[in-house]
Amino acid sequence: MIVHPMKNLLKILSFAVTYWGYALLNVLFNIISVAFSLVSFVLFIPVLEILFRLTPVVVAPPANFELSLKLLNDSTGLKQYFYWQISSTINQYGQLQALLYISLIIVALFFLKNLFRYLAMFFLAPLRNGVVRDLRNAMYHHVLILPLSYYTEQRKGDLMARVTSDVSEVEWSIMSSLEMMFREPFTIASYLTAMFVISPQLTGFVLVMLPLSALLIGQIGKSLKRTSQKSQKRMGYLLSIIEETISGLRIIKAFNAIGASQRSFETVNNDYNRLMVRLYRKRDLASPLSEFLGVVVIVMVLWFGGRLVLSPESTMNAAVFLTYLAIFSQILVPAKAITQAWYNVNKGAASVERIRQVLDAEEVITEKPDALPVEDFNRQIEYRDVTFRYEKEDVLRHINLVIPKGKTIALVGPSGGGKSTLSDLLPRFYDTTGGELLLDGVNVKDYRIDGLRGLMGIVSQETILFNDTIFANIALGIDNATPEAVEQAARIANAHEFIEQLPEGYQTIIGDRGIKLSGGQRQRLSIARAVLKNPPIMILDEATSALDTESERLVQEAL
Numbered sequence: 171m172i173v174h175p176m177k178n179l180l181k182i183l184s185f186a187v188t189y190w191g192y193a194l195l196n197v198l199f200n201i202i203s204v205a206f207s208l209v210s211f212v213l214f215i216p217v218l219e220i221l222f223r224l225t226p227v228v229v230a231p232p233a234n235f236e237l238s239l240k241l242l243n244d245s246t247g248l249k250q251y252f253y254w255q256i257s258s259t260i261n262q263y264g265q266l267q268a269l270l271y272i273s274l275i276i277v278a279l280f281f282l283k284n285l286f287r288y289l290a291m292f293f294l295a296p297l298r299n300g301v302v303r304d305l306r307n308a309m310y311h312h313v314l315i316l317p318l319s320y321y322t323e324q325r326k327g328d329l330m331a332r333v334t335s336d337v338s339e340v341e342w343s344i345m346s347s348l349e350m351m352f353r354e355p356f357t358i359a360s361y362l363t364a365m366f367v368i369s370p371q372l373t374g375f376v377l378v379m380l381p382l383s384a385l386l387i388g389q390i391g392k393s394l395k396r397t398s399q400k401s402q403k404r405m406g407y408l409l410s411i412i413e414e415t416i417s418g419l420r421i422i423k424a425f426n427a428i429g430a431s432q433r434s435f436e437t438v439n440n441d442y443n444r445l446m447v448r449l450y451r452k453r454d455l456a457s458p459l460s461e462f463l464g465v466v467v468i469v470m471v472l473w474f475g476g477r478l479v480l481s482p483e484s485t486m487n488a489a490v491f492l493t494y495l496a497i498f499s500q501i502l503v504p505a506k507a508i509t510q511a512w513y514n515v516n517k518g519a520a521s522v523e524r525i526r527q528v529l530d531a532e533e534v535i536t537e538k539p540d541a542l543p544v545e546d547f548n549r550q551i552e553y554r555d556v557t558f559r560y561e562k563e564d565v566l567r568h569i570n571l572v573i574p575k576g577k578t579i580a581l582v583g584p585s586g587g588g589k590s591t592l593s594d595l596l597p598r599f600y601d602t603t604g605g606e607l608l609l610d611g612v613n614v615k616d617y618r619i620d621g622l623r624g625l626m627g628i629v630s631q632e633t634i635l636f637n638d639t640i641f642a643n644i645a646l647g648i649d650n651a652t653p654e655a656v657e658q659a660a661r662i663a664n665a666h667e668f669i670e671q672l673p674e675g676y677q678t679i680i681g682d683r684g685i686k687l688s689g690g691q692r693q694r695l696s697i698a699r700a701v702l703k704n705p706p707i708m709i710l711d712e713a714t715s716a717l718d719t720e721s722e723r724l725v726q727e728a729l
Contacts, residue, residue, distance in 0.1 A: 327410025
């Protein structure tokens with residue numbers, strides 16, 4: 171499915187709605203900052219006119235002029251009033267003193283401009299970082315709730331890249347450009363308005379030249395997005411290789427595959443390097459290109475405006491023209507910033523699209539709005555004409571099975587025969603594609619998922635432990651677990667003895683995936699974790715395969 175890039179961007183910016191108050195403050199202070207900046211540049215006109223001895227002498231204030239908010243609708247009267255003040259100051263104190271006063275006013279205005287600019291950025295920081303935090307939270311939440319079938323079709327490293335590097339790319343490429351996107355368009359519009367007031371003819375010439383520059387910059391931005399998309403995919407492949415290497419390092423060493431693994435990694439890394447070189451070359455073209463185009467436009471404005479000044483019919487003097495050039499030069503800075511922001515947004519658009527693919531992934535295992543709570547298991551589990559398929563291939567066909575409460579049932583069959591799949595249907599890791607799975611006569615799809623899974627203790631074929639303490643691994647999902655209950659569960663799993671021999675006992679950190687423990691020790695902790703729940707339904711998927719015969723017998727007796 172092809173999604174318009176703007177929709178992807180709006181998906182990310184929708185996270186900013188919560189922070190609308192900060193956005194309003196940012197816009198407000200930016201408006202005030204631009205206003206002070208504009209007034210400070212306009213004040214250069216009387217400074218230059220004093221230096222060039224072009225100051226018009228105004229002997230009286232404008233008739234019927236009120237110094238109030240109404241002056242905003244009377245620009246001619248305001249100008250006459252301002253020059254009357256300058257003329258009065260020159261007559262009373264001299265030109266040097268008048269020049270000093272105006273210069274001090276300009277300094278004060280620039281100070282206020284930068285003060286309000288800082289305040290605008292001050293209030294943007296919580297918005298920018300809050301959006302990134304919420305985006306990470308949403309990504310991680312989706313990682314948790316998406317069905318297991320989603321991960322059979324995805325590379326783990328690529329998914330890690332989306333949660334980490336893609337979100338970071340959004341932070342640095344798009345969120346860092348928010349200030350520019352909020353402030354610079356208004357800045358340019360304000361300066362263009364002032365320029366239009368000074369010289370409509372010259373401003374019309376500028377407005378013809380600027381879109382041509384923007385068109386050229388836009389074409390390069392599209393190319394940047396395509397290259398960025400390829401580079402982010404390569405980064406996903408790199409992380410996949412690293413994750414697989416760390417997980418399978420024992421096998422890589424055992425089969426002397428270090429060289430092959432190194433070559434595989436270097437091939438992908440070299441591809442990523444080539445893409446990043448292309449990417450940075452295109453991105454780094456933004457600043458010099460926009461600056462060059464800006465200089466070209468300035469030279470053409472200088473030529474065109476110079477003709478107007480030298481024309482006998484023109485009302486524009488040299489001081490006004492120089493101020494016009496000063497204001498126009500200030501447009502180049504925000505225009506250059508917008509160009510850089512445009513390049514950054516296009517670079518980050520590829521990451522936004524990859525993030526959106528995760529956020530919009532379909533939650534196959536859903537819960538009904540009126541799902542029933544379930545706290546007890548009373549009678550039986552029934553597989554009624556159950557069929558299940560992975561993609562197009564049936565794994566289970568028309569299974570009928572009744573398991574009364576209190577019975578122990580063993581599923582026996584060849585590897586790949588569907589034993590694990592049959593047990594995975596009960597906690598709704600997958601949903602049946604045909605038939606019904608009933609718990610106490612009610613379809614499991616009608617129950618709340620957390621209540622359904624709360625009835626079960628599961629020991630999977632692959633032992634899954636986390637880089638935490640032994641206590642935390644056994645008490646996973648049980649917030650109020652007591653040390654006594656955890657120890658009792660460990661005794662049932664025949665794990666208490668080896669735990670007590672560890673330096674920190676139950677507070678020992680066991681490393682990533684329990685790497686500090688043996689296979690048998692890891693499996694005992696996994697069994698203890700299931701036992702601690704004291705569930706009415708226990709699912710053991712080859713739970714004792716890594717135990718010796720004596721340990722297996724003890725665990726079975728304890729269970």
